[in-house]
Amino acid sequence: MTKQYIIKDLQPGEFSHHTTLNDIFDDLVQDYLSNDWTDEEAEESETKFKQCTKDEKIDFVQDEYEYKLIAYPTPQQIAEWEEFTGRKWEEAKELNKVFVVQTLHTRNKGEGHTWGIKGVFYDRIKANEKAQExxxxxxxxxxxxxxVDTYEIYEFETYLYTGSIAGENSSFDISVTEEHCE
Known part of the structure; x- marks a missing residue:
């Protein structure tokens, strides 16, 4: 499956309706080629664009047109994209990639601990939701x-959920990790 991105035009601050590198690249190449070129210059550029590597495509999109490719959007970025486009974000599942929800509960000021896996998911969003549950x-x-109300919650809004709960005598850490398997 093709890698998806949330793509943001940095000049006006708006999101693109495209979600793949090839789609935004092809669109921007057409725009670039529509400039006032001689036939020879246009053919030369078109040939060059057809030979671009993934990294060269990313450089063209980000440097030439000032778009930001967000490979691992946060929940807030997803919500902003959904509101702007009026579409629901659906991540493409990648073969051989799973998301694991792991926990570590340390009790009695470190004297005992329990480690566990609370689920394995193909969908990152479902894994993050399971971690929060x-x-x-x-x-x-x-x-x-x-x-008992003497505890603190620490959370990090990233691509993969990470959080911890710290109380007087114990702590509870939970995280989602991305694993590649064969």
């Missing part, structure tokens, strides 16, 4: 059900 279940089981 697991975090909420832990808070309910270890804190709110015991009327």
């Amino acid at each position: 697991t975090r909420d279940e832990h808070i309910k089981k270890w804190y709110t059900s015991k009327n």
Whole structure:
């Protein structure tokens, strides 16, 4: 499956309707070739563009046209893209790639610990959602059900969910990792 990006035009700050490198590249090449070139210059440029590597395409899109290719969008970037385009973001599943939800619960100031896997997913968004559900279940089981309100939650808004809960005597870490398998 083709890698998807959220693509943002940095000049007006708007998002592109394209979600793949080849689609935005082809569109921008057509725009570039529509400039006032001689037939010989246009043919030479077209031949050059057909031979571009992936890295050269990325450089052309980002440097020549000032677009930003966001390979691993955060939930906020996805929400902004969906609002702007009126479409729902759907990530392409890549073969041989899974997302693993892992936890580590350390109790009694480090005297005991439990490590576990809470799920393996092909979909990154579902893995992130499972991580957040697991975090909420832990808070309910270890804190709110015991009327303990002395804990802090640390979360990081990135491509893959990472968070931790720190209490007086224990900590709970949860993360989603990307794994490639054969």
